[in-house]
Amino acid sequence: MSTNNKILLFLALSFFAFQNIKAQSVYEGKKTKVEKDISADFPFESKFIDLGTDTVHYVESGEGDPIILLHGLPANAYLWRNIIPNIDDNKKVIALDFLGFGKSSFPKDRNVSVEVQYKMLTDFIEAKQLKNVTLFIQDIGSIVGMLYAIREPQNVKGMALFEAPFMPADVMYDQLPFSFKAFMKLTRTKKGNEKWMVKKNFAGKKLAVNFFTGRKLPKEAYPHYTQPWDEKERRYAITNGPDPAVLSYTKGKGESDFATLLDTISNGMKETRIPILYFYAKKGLVNRKKAVEYAKENFNNATFVYLGKGKHFLTESHPKQISQKFNFWFETLK
16 A cells, blocks of 8 residues: 555544544433333323414423423324323423314414414413423424524523424534435425325325334324324425425525524524523434534533434433433423
8 A cells, every 4th residue: 555545544544533533422421222111102181272263282281380392293292292291290291282283273274384383382372371481392393492482581491402403504404314305305396395295195104203203113103193194184284384395405505484594593592591401312313413513512501411312203212311301400490
């Protein structure tokens, strides 16, 4: 081997060694496996509240300062079933379905934009007279929840989040896995989005659920995730909401409504002093290594918890650990 080749090999090995050290610093500790005996039961009484022309489904337990659990795509309140009973001691825990999701109504005009869902949340908080809330949020739920924390910080005690788009558009797109980027290209046009989400009912397939959970669920769990999408009309709740697929046109460097939304959120999250509890896993889906590094560099007043192995629905892989860490963090809040 020539001297030049030896130098190139040394530089390459040094680079990969440096990257490995960086990865270890992000994923410190044991790579905990998915928890066993995760219950599929949803033993909660459904409640409904009328907010204008729409009806919101939610479940509620406990008393005390309220904790609002906001799900992501393509889930519903079922995502939180193993969290609710483990954090409701001396706390009021509320998990709701966004408009068009789960058992909540779907607006007749099919408008389930971020601002529509945001208004639903603010109307819900006002109607329930909830004060000093803590937000436990993920994915689309985190978009709405972070906006609430940015706009109404006086009513937010703390934020716990995972798999959340809290970074600028270019950072978010760059760190996404190849599988996600490939699917974004398939759905980035209105026609493509409708084909996959409405006609093919991607969200209503077991394959999609397993893709987000990162594990095979027991058969009893699937209907809770898939049945809401049996009604074809409701599938437009996915196509008409926030659309990260537009980022694939310019790899996150162009202008779009979604990119502007992410700029607003990322700037607000860098400035806020509200206590943050950030859960992440290896390798995640929306939050990969670069997202974790971004959070550690830009979040103020934050506590970071590495859970171990997980994908997008982290409550489907580490519910006990998440609940325990949340309870400990919640007791530190003023």
